[in-house]
Amino acid sequence: MIKQKIIKSKNISNEFLNGWITDHCILIEGNSILNIIHESKLPSDYKKNYEVIDLGNSFLLPGLIETHAHFQFSATPDAYKIYFDESDFQKMDRAKENAKTALYSGVTTIRDLGAPNELIFPLKSLIDSEKIDGPEIFPTGTPLTIENGHCWFFGSIANTVPEIYSIIERQLELGATHIKIMASGGYFTPSSNPRISQYSFDTLKKVVDFCNDQDTYLCAHTLSNESTKSCIDAGVHNIIHGRWFDKSLDKSYKFEEEYSNKMSEKGTFVDSTIAKHLLEYESKLKGEKQRKPNPNVINSEPTFEEIINIFRKLDDDNVNIIGALDMGMSQAFFDKCVASAWAHVEWLGFDHWKAIRSITSLNAKALKIDNYKGYLKQGYIADMVSFDNDPTLNIRNLETIPNSIIKAGKVIKVNGQLIT
Numbered sequence: 066m067i068k069q070k071i072i073k074s075k076n077i078s079n080e081f082l083n084g085w086i087t088d089h090c091i092l093i094e095g096n097s098i099l100n101i102i103h104e105s106k107l108p109s110d111y112k113k114n115y116e117v118i119d120l121g122n123s124f125l126l127p128g129l130i131e132t133h134a135h136f137q138f139s140a141t142p143d144a145y146k147i148y149f150d151e152s153d154f155q156k157m158d159r160a161k162e163n164a165k166t167a168l169y170s171g172v173t174t175i176r177d178l179g180a181p182n183e184l185i186f187p188l189k190s191l192i193d194s195e196k197i198d199g200p201e202i203f204p205t206g207t208p209l210t211i212e213n214g215h216c217w218f219f220g221s222i223a224n225t226v227p228e229i230y231s232i233i234e235r236q237l238e239l240g241a242t243h244i245k246i247m248a249s250g251g252y253f254t255p256s257s258n259p260r261i262s263q264y265s266f267d268t269l270k271k272v273v274d275f276c277n278d279q280d281t282y283l284c285a286h287t288l289s290n291e292s293t294k295s296c297i298d299a300g301v302h303n304i305i306h307g308r309w310f311d312k313s314l315d316k317s318y319k320f321e322e323e324y325s326n327k328m329s330e331k332g333t334f335v336d337s338t339i340a341k342h343l344l345e346y347e348s349k350l351k352g353e354k355q356r357k358p359n360p361n362v363i364n365s366e367p368t369f370e371e372i373i374n375i376f377r378k379l380d381d382d383n384v385n386i387i388g389a390l391d392m393g394m395s396q397a398f399f400d401k402c403v404a405s406a407w408a409h410v411e412w413l414g415f416d417h418w419k420a421i422r423s424i425t426s427l428n429a430k431a432l433k434i435d436n437y438k439g440y441l442k443q444g445y446i447a448d449m450v451s452f453d454n455d456p457t458l459n460i461r462n463l464e465t466i467p468n469s470i471i472k473a474g475k476v477i478k479v480n481g482q483l484i485t
């Protein structure tokens with residue numbers, strides 16, 4: 066008979082993720098949390114009947130949830146070139162390595178926001194069947210895009226609404242949990258222009274409605290003023306990046322403040338990816354090589370200040386700003402999920418618990434899985450991660466190498482030791 070587990074930790078995040086409960090322990094049965102009780106309530110013979118894992122003075126949180134990853138990429142400045150140089154076999158090897166890195170940094174759940182179908186669905190199966198280590202993947206597979214548009218080289222090309230519908234149906238059949246559309250050009254793809262829309266408002270509206278009918282949701286990459294407004298008005302569930310590039314080559318952004326309130330009213334989730342900027346900034350300070358800018362933004366890139374001020378305004382209006390790194394892109398390494406919390410505190414002024422929620426419970430909500438993931442609560446999946454020092458005192462105590470990791474009740478790492 067498999068014993069139930071008891072996880073002891075001096076500090077466990079409470080069920081609202083806004084404070085610690087002390088001297089409690091978590092009872093785990095199978096993959097879920099059976100109960101959370103005070104140590105004094107343990108039966109006297111618990112050591113005989115339970116497998117006890119004592120994490121001592123550590124700070125225990127729900128497993129981290131990353132909402133934005135691309136497993137096929139290297140996270141180096143030349144990620145684009147490497148992708149074209151590598152064989153499918155090498156890409157899969159890289160993806161497996163990325164999955165392992167993410168899990169060992171405390172990420173137990175991860176949303177893929179665009180990957181080749183022949184890579185992401187087999188990768189998910191390998192992890193689900195415990196053949197390799199990795200977080201639980203919520204995949205989308207190939208994103209919708211246009212010819213030579215953003216990420217055309219692993220996307221599904223679709224111009225008309227019927228073409229889009231049939232691709233969505235195919236992706237859902239393959240096991241996609243959500244749909245990704247490239248509503249504007251992107252920075253990463255030299256042949257695409259971040260300043261222009263790839264799809265009209267009417268098309269986006271139809272895609273949103275179709276996704277709702279199919280019981281799924283839409284994530285839209287959007288960098289231009291026009292596409293971002295269209296996405297918000299169309300009711301896209303999750304705006305990715307949410308930037309405001311002007312059409313003109315010599316201007317950077319044209320942010321329209323009233324859209325901040327609109328997002329708040331609609332409950333739109335916004336993925337700021339500002340942690341990637343933070344990591345790039347820190348890498349630049351070290352004198353490291355950086356990615357090349359897209360030809361369409363080269364003369365008028367926004368300043369960090371411009372970007373930060375927009376997200377501060379969104380935060381003032383209570384827009385749901387979720388942690389999202391864009392893993393796989395330059396400097397967005399697979400062990401850096403916690404950098405979203407760093408950036409939210411250091412650049413946007415979040416309080417520490419709010420920043421922690423932005424990489425756990427709020428992200429669970431964005432993924433529509435908050436009824437079973439994202440909290441340490443009775444009945445929830447037993448995903449957890451612990452750190453040596455209190456992250457509510459210093460957000461950088463959320464380290465990229467956590468003390469302990471448990472995924473769906475399975476112990477991955479205890480007190481610094483990986484369990485293989």
Ligand SMILES: [Zn+2]
Pocket residue numbers: 133135178391
């Ligand atoms: Zn991305």
